[in-house]
Amino acid sequence: MEKIIxxxxxxxxxxxxxxxxxxxxxxxxxxxxxxxxxxxxxxxTTLRIIAGFEEPSGxxxxxxxxxxxxxxxYKREVNTVFQxxxxxxxxxxxxxxxxxxxxxxVDESFITTRVNRMLQMVGLADxxxxxxxxxxxxxxxxxxxxxxxxxxxKVLLLDEPLGALDAKLRRDMQVELKKMQQEVGITFxxxxxxxxxxxxxxxxxxxxxxxxxxxxxRPIDIYNEPENRFVAGFIGESNIIDGIMKKDLLxxxxxxxxxxxxxxxxxxxxxxxxxxxxxxxxxxxEDGKLTGQVTSVTxxxxxxxxxxxxxxxxxxxxxxxxxxxxxPVGLTLTPDDIHVMWKTPY
Numbered sequence: 001m002e003k004i005i006x007x008x009x010x011x012x013x014x015x016x017x018x019x020x021x022x023x024x025x026x027x028x029x030x031x032x033x034x035x036x037x038x039x040x041x042x043x044x045t046t047l048r049i050i051a052g053f054e055e056p057s058g059x060x061x062x063x064x065x066x067x068x069x070x071x072x073x074y075k076r077e078v079n080t081v082f083q084x085x086x087x088x089x090x091x092x093x094x095x096x097x098x099x100x101x102x103x104x105x106v107d108e109s110f111i112t113t114r115v116n117r118m119l120q121m122v123g124l125a126d127x128x129x130x131x132x133x134x135x136x137x138x139x140x141x142x143x144x145x146x147x148x149x150x151x152x153x154k155v156l157l158l159d160e161p162l163g164a165l166d167a168k169l170r171r172d173m174q175v176e177l178k179k180m181q182q183e184v185g186i187t188f189x190x191x192x193x194x195x196x197x198x199x200x201x202x203x204x205x206x207x208x209x210x211x212x213x214x215x216x217x218r219p220i221d222i223y224n225e226p227e228n229r230f231v232a233g234f235i236g237e238s239n240i241i242d243g244i245m246k247k248d249l250l251x252x253x254x255x256x257x258x259x260x261x262x263x264x265x266x267x268x269x270x271x272x273x274x275x276x277x278x279x280x281x282x283x284x285x286e287d288g289k290l291t292g293q294v295t296s297v298t299x300x301x302x303x304x305x306x307x308x309x310x311x312x313x314x315x316x317x318x319x320x321x322x323x324x325x326x327x328p329v330g331l332t333l334t335p336d337d338i339h340v341m342w343k344t345p346y
Contacts, residue, residue, distance in 0.1 A: 288330015
């Protein structure tokens, strides 16, 4: 894939507050890339700089190798969909989508063909004459996306566009958005603080915290191979434990040596160990490498969230088996269930 956008050592200050601290990121053609992080981490500021709504304090924004850091928003080949869709209430669906084309004064027959194709793509083929004020939240979002895509931008920027939708509609729209991106074949840059949303839709996830990139990777790698404590704790649920890497493929924590698949650490190096709740098995006490007692059980629909108190700590485990509170149990792990990280300040 070819690079379409490059962010080089991007910084942004608001007064004495530094919001971005040297962002370096390559974004590729036809990629669905998500900027993920907690509120205030700098992800929306990064998006606004790409869009041209903000100027960086330092660094460069390159489009197709050309520095556009000082180029105004209306001259960039991008369109943005916001959380508040900002539809024109006095225009019907068709006219909302056609607005950008009318500004360009293109031929009326082209407008009709293009708008109808966009409405069909977003599943609103018969909605052209409708009043936008009478549409549901999901339908309004589709109109906003159609309006953004009708001008054929090279990049579509989406700033938490699913935030106002209810949970079920939000899940449905995650699937629809990914499908749309594949159909139109352009780059989507999506901003969210919702981890499940990022893992569901993205080709690439960029985890940001405190104005710096913590990790870039495929969703499966971000989840299974977090690079530091922040990523491990922010993406899904984790048991994060201090340990000692005795040697390659052998880590020690909570008084026990465990075989693992990690290597490349110095012998007896202090490390952090990540155990996902779904990777820990509950067994009879005599069959476990660790032993403890069930202290709470919470039904989550597809599984139970079980807390087990051992001599050293409380372990969170997700299992489809029900265990009574107070039951003595053992815990087991396979080498693949254990992920070892370098110690970090987080």
